[in-house]
Amino acid sequence: MRCTVFGTGYLGATHAACMAELGHEVLGVDIDPGKVAKLSGGEVPFYEPGLADVLRRNIDAGRLQFTTSYVDAAAFADLHFLGVGTPQKKGEYAADLRHVYSVIDTLAPLLDRPAVIVGKSTVPVGTAAELGSRARELAPAADEVEVAWNPEFLREGFAVEDTLRPDRLVLGVDRARSGRAEVLVRELYADLIADEVPFLLTDLPTAELVKVSANAFLATKISFINAISEVCEATGADVTALADALGYDARIGRRFLNAGLGFGGGCLPKDIRAFMARAGELGANQALTFLREVDSINMRRRTKMVELGTRAVGGSLLGANIAVLGAAFKPESDDVRDSPALNVAGMMQLHGAVVSVYDPKALDNSRRLFPTLNYATSVAEACAGADAVLLATEWDEFRSLRPADLEGHVRARAIVDGRNCLDADEWTAAGWSYRGLGRG
């Protein structure tokens, strides 16, 4: 079948390519002509393992195209996915929905036959119903336009795998409508459903809430273990051993219990804030106040890392050479949105340190977002003359570092492991001062 995907960023480009991989004809639509040109040429404008292969294979097969033209998109299909960004508003907790509304305001007037718009962006509860009313007001096809919500749960770094083998598919529909959305979406995902991926049909607000609740839970789990880290730091306990022991309880589980520098990225931080803002608008102010604490615990880890880095160089950052390994918000991604690593690097610089940042994939994005930091093109270059090394993103290249790899480069043997991914004993035995977060 045919579909379009509006917004070809991390989510949209992946969705478009993967829907083509399932055998559908797909047209990706973006307002950024540069992005459209790259994607059309088979180039992924960001780092996402495995995506380039899927993209090229499907472009070559003639199933996947990209355009900036809404007119072409409206003519191309009757099933339209909406995957544009919903960032945090400047200076507020709430989500900025201007891109989502812009898609509806531009697309709907072009819809002159029955159409289904399926939202995948993460939005505050109530948005889908509002978008549906607006689309029907603007569309020549009026009541024949239906808006449904199919939240996306993919993780960056595993986007292709998560799209082609998701844990579940959730579809929220407007029960007052024809049921066409369910029919089309079930047909689109037929191969996944046949592979026994659970398909959960619900109403619009529930679908919207599933998404933000999932991210709120994940953020809470990370902040829970990071709060325990603070107690470990006060007592000399080791949070990594503690998390392993907790994780054996199947009711708790080990995943998302990695203590360290905490969560960042284009999703968890802004989603929990938008969730709090929306709950407030709905008069449920008390319900999510715990998320404020989740956010605070998370941000405190970043200042703790700065504190450990400062201690590692003897108490003052002024003039100290600091190597920061990692800039992406997590490994296997070049995404630096709300990156804990860059936040720490920036704070160290503000305190007078000379900071050198290295990341295997995220340097271009880092330079664009934080042009005032110094960037190195290798671990060795970042560590040259360093008074302390800070490991901020657990890329394999950094996990596999051995003390000998840094000998001859650093000025002092001090390392702060912000992701608790190094063997503390090995580094200590090699004469290094090793500090981890939540490790005694």
Ligand SMILES: NC(=O)c1ccc[n+]([C@@H]2O[C@H](COP(=O)([O-])OP(=O)(O)OC[C@H]3O[C@@H](n4cnc5c(N)ncnc54)[C@H](O)[C@@H]3O)[C@@H](O)[C@H]2O)c1
């Ligand atoms: N990145 C993820 O891993 C992920 C996973 C699940 C959900 N989400 C959600 O998906 C949404 C998109 O996130 P993202 O990370 O892909 O964002 P992104 O910034 O990478 O991509 C958004 C894209 O939308 C395009 N765009 C903006 N306005 C447009 C318009 N009017 N018409 C067409 N294109 C337009 C932009 O040019 C950009 O390419 C957000 O709501 C996010 O919370 C993201």
Ligand SMILES: O=c1ccn([C@@H]2O[C@H](COP(=O)(O)OP(=O)(O)O[C@H]3O[C@H](CO)[C@@H](O)[C@H](O)[C@H]3O)[C@@H](O)[C@H]2O)c(=O)[nH]1
């Ligand atoms: O035990 C852990 C696990 C993760 N993190 C950090 O948490 C952040 C988010 O990690 P992850 O959830 O893997 O990355 P995202 O790609 O942002 O994915 C989240 O956000 C997406 C966008 O909403 C959702 O689709 C995914 O399901 C959800 O996991 C990163 O900074 C990680 O370093 C930890 O600190 N400790």
